[in-house]
Amino acid sequence: MTNTIQLSVRKLVEHVYLAGSIDNRFRSQSSLLDGTRIHQTIQKTYKDGDQKEVYLRSEIPFEEFTFLIDGRCDGLLFQDHVVTIDEIKSFSRPLEELNLEGVPVHWAQAKMYAYMYMLEHELQEITVQLTYVHVDTLEKRQLKTNCHFSELEAFVFHVIEKYAPYARLMHIHRLKRNESIKDLPFPFETYRSGQRQLAGAVYKSILDEKNLFVKAPTGIGKTISTLFPAVKAVGEGHLTRIFYLTAKTITRSTAEEAFARMTSHGLCMKTVTITAKDKVCFKEETKCQKDYCEFADGYYDRINGAILDILSKEDRMTREVIGDYARKHSICPFEFSLDLSYAADGIICDYNYIFDPRVSLKRLVEEQKKTTVLLVDEAHNLVDRGRDMFSASVNKEMFLQLKKDYKGIDKEIYESANKINSIFISMKKDMDRENEMVLEVLNETFVSHLIDFVKKAEVMLIKNALPNLLEAYFKVNQFIKIADFVDEHFVIYSEKNKNDLLVKLFCMDPSKLLAQMGKGYRTKVFFSATLSPLPYYQEILGGNEGDYVLSIPSPFSKEQVEIFIKPLSTRYRDREKTKEKIIRLLLALVKQRPGNYLFFFPSYDYLLTVYEGFKAEDQETQTIIQASGMSEAEREHFLETFKPKSEKGVLGFAVLGGIFSEGIDLIGDRLNGVVIVGVGLPKIGFEKNLIKDHFNKKNKSGYDYAYIYPGMNKVLQAGGRLIRSENDHGIIVLIDDRFLHNHYQSLLPEEWNEFTIL
Secondary structure, eight states, rough: OOOOEEEEEHHHHHHHHOHHHHHHHHHHHOOOHHHHHHHHHHHHHTTTOEEEOOOOOOEETTEEEEEEEEEEEEEEEEEEEEEEEEEEEESSSSSSSOTTTHHHHHHHHHHHHHHHHHHHHHHHHEEEEEEEEETTOOOOOEEEEEEEEEHHHHHHHHHHEEEEHHHHHHHHHHHHHHHHHHHHOOSSOOTOOOOOHHHHHHHHHHHHTTTEEEETTTSSSSHHHHHHHHHHHHTTTSSSSSEEEEEEEHHHHHHHHHHHHHHHOOOOEEEEEEOOOOHOSSSSSSOTTTTTTTTTTTTHHHOOOOOOHHHHEEEEESSHHHHHHHHHHHHOHHHHHHHHHHHHHEEETTTTTHHHHSSOOTTTOOOHTTTTEEEETTTGGGHHHHHHOOOOOEHHHHHHHHHHHHHOOHHHHHHHHHHHHHHHHHHHOOOTTTEEEESOOOOOOHHHHHHHHHHHHHHHSOOOOOOHHHHHHHHHHHHHHHTTSSSSSSEEEEETTTTEEEEEEESSOHHHHHHHHHHTTTEEEEEEETTTSSHHHHHHHTTTTEEEEEEOOOSOGGGGEEEEEOOOOOGGGGHHHHHHHHHHHHHHHHHHSSSSEEEEEESHHHHHHHHHHHHHHHHSSEEHHHHOOOOHHHHHHHTTTTTTOOOOOOOEEETSSSSSSSOOOOOGGGOOOEEEEEEOOOOOHHHHHHHHHHHHHTTOOHIIIIIHHHHHHHHHHHTTTOOOOOOEEEEEEEEGGGGGHHHHTTSSOGEEEEESOO
16 A cells, blocks of 8 residues: 655755754854845846746655655756756855855755656756855855756655655554544543533634634643644644643643543654753753763764654653653754654643744744644743743843953954944943933944854854853844844833943834744644733734634632632832731631641742741741742642641742742642732833833733733732632632722632622
8 A cells, every 4th residue: 555745855855864953054043034035136146937936746656655745946947958956045154164065955955856857847967056145245156066867866765765764653653643533532531611612612723723812710621621622633634733832841741641641541642842951951061062062962963763763662752751762872852852843743842942033943844834733821921921032132241251251362252342342332321320221223333243243253163162152142143133023012222230231122012923923823722721801812912803712710619719808008118017917817817727828929028028027926837938949859849848638737938920829739638728918010110111101102001011910910820729629628818908999800700709808
């Protein structure tokens, strides 16, 4: 029986020749915009009769497979009865670094196109040309070779032969996967209230190729309710890949557990978890240099064998599994996880691998996106994460230090750093006595010097450069990339800090870029217990009018939770006056209702001052405090302190909006109550006020967008720690007089509307 394998020329040669490594070395920091500009520049020089962006498609039988290969060649040139395939490549490194013979993967791509054209037009000879163009100077170098049909046919079959073991492995897996999904049951005895509704909405959104925004309460099982219908859609051919995106390690574990549960019910699906580089690196320092790291040196010689090995033996490729195979094959575990993500059916990872233009999985081509769903967990976090991803800054101190470090060592770096430092000095003088100043435009001379610095740094980094040059290189490169996106959604500002000066490209509204980076995917599902108000999140996360929207009521009874409001002022100016009343309230609470509690405060300083007062009155009750910069082991210890059915109970003091206020499960008697001090408003600051003013100008409620919505989201998340199942009971105490104001009341969940004023 003949089986069809459909893939692009680029995907085929990348697998065999690992274009991801080699191509990036020469493209370096040239952006997609640079690549498009270079292609168009060269294609404009073509003569009459020449063709550009020519679509080619061929069916090539090999053993039990028929390979259906397609792609677009950059140019098809006709001169003196000679046909030439032209492959255009842009690069930004110095021209002398370009191999005189060209890069093998580029030849492979061009030769594939040449063979496909010859096959279709029954030609015996053709010319293959590589056109390399420098992104700045437009300096061009062309390499040519004449090829016979038999030569190219042998080459193409050699490439396919190299790819065939992987194709065979994945083909067999996909048949097995789809068969396993047909009879896959929902992996729990029954649906919880709201789960079937959520699963149905996700499935319909995938079928209709629509985006979906969902507000669904904590504890109903949102992870399995979104993953299960997506898996079913894979089995029915609507999807080929599922991305489960989240900002926190603990919610990644929940997704892994959901896949594991489905696996125990018969699912055969390959999933990979991508963990941050600094968390999985085998070395003491995360330095990806082959002379320092043996796992980086020769990585691309060993990666194909490693991928075949792990895919033939493993389905659930967690951090630990990937680490074991990475050590076995002596390869970088982080790069290994990225390469595996292109083969996996399900990928569990951070938001940035999709939405961050600096680190996104760029080899995921448009055709693959059309059959991919993005499940965005805890989507409320994507607002601030989006702002961070689309913002960038550089500062004076960085260049002053480089100037000192490279004086007398490297003239190019010294002079480049000196020029940039001088511009910073000029900017600082212009600010006079201002600490912050909005800049109307980005100084063109400043940007050109930064671009020049990147080029000079690239040359030096090939040598034995100082560590701070690499750090500066990355920061400047990020700044230049983000500068391409700056529009009315951004503000450019400078900020003085003693002798230092920072220039920042600040993204106030991430909606446009989130929509742009998510473009092309079949369906995006944004879900959270606190996606409230829904219209705000739909707008700020890049939604549009045609999106589906769903709000699921809480499945838990009002009798499971008692709500109390204590109308005290927790505003900064009143905290000292009301501190004693808060301490008395906490003391009375744990005396009258002993148990396990989480007390949330708007700042660490506020937490400490109340904690000290509480301990002065009660030395017996066990307490534990959230510390800054806690390791994963310390976080686990904090949570493990909350034991079920504890006689005296334990009190956890934590920060509102911190690591313990969302994404954690303390089911049953492990948590009996939550006390939330304050309405969570962010501290008034320069950037928050910029956001406020920006949305006010758009006739929106700027104060809500900048302060109230983010603040109340923290409150809702913290309160959501209490009721996680049908058997949970407890109390929530809200301490702040603003909780009685209509506007704040309107943002509370319906099940919190019946409350008692203390």
